[in-house]
Amino acid sequence: MMNDSFIPVRYKDEYFEKLTAFLEECLPQSGRVLELEGRHSFYKDIENCFFEFFVMFDGEDIIGSAAVRRFGENDCELKSMYMLEKYHGKGLGMALAEEVIGCAKKAGFRKMYLDTFSTSTKAIKLYKRLGFEECEPYHQAARYDVFMELALK
Secondary structure (H helix, E strand, C coil): CCCCCCCEEECCHHHHHHHHHHHHHHHHHHCCCCCCCCCCHHHHHHHHHCCEEEEEEECCEEEEEEEEEEECCCEEEEEEEEECHHHCCCCHHHHHHHHHHHHHHHCCCCEEEEEECCCCHHHHHHHHHCCCEECCCCCCCCCCCEEEEEECC
């Protein structure tokens, strides 16, 4: 059951240090490493790299994130959908994803895409419950092997 204190909030630059600490803890839980000077440098410029970026707190600590990135003229991507493992199974990822999807719908996007790993079975199950369906790859991605889409209109 979701606790009322776990509410998705829009990212602010003042959260950067907390976001970095969260990502340094969360990414290794799925076999990844945070590379702020490399492929994850976009986290240093969230305002310009994402249409919208949400975080979820437990007290003072970020425990989850999810973002919308514009993809083409009428579509978008679900990006940076992460939740610390100890918060899995509590409905928090669903709440965070629903907030981001609602934001994308309100903005008028037609479709939302995402890419992930086939080993991310819990995430894929969540995405399917949200209505995402597997689709053909929508970009060249050597790292990802599952692509999904959700009609927003």
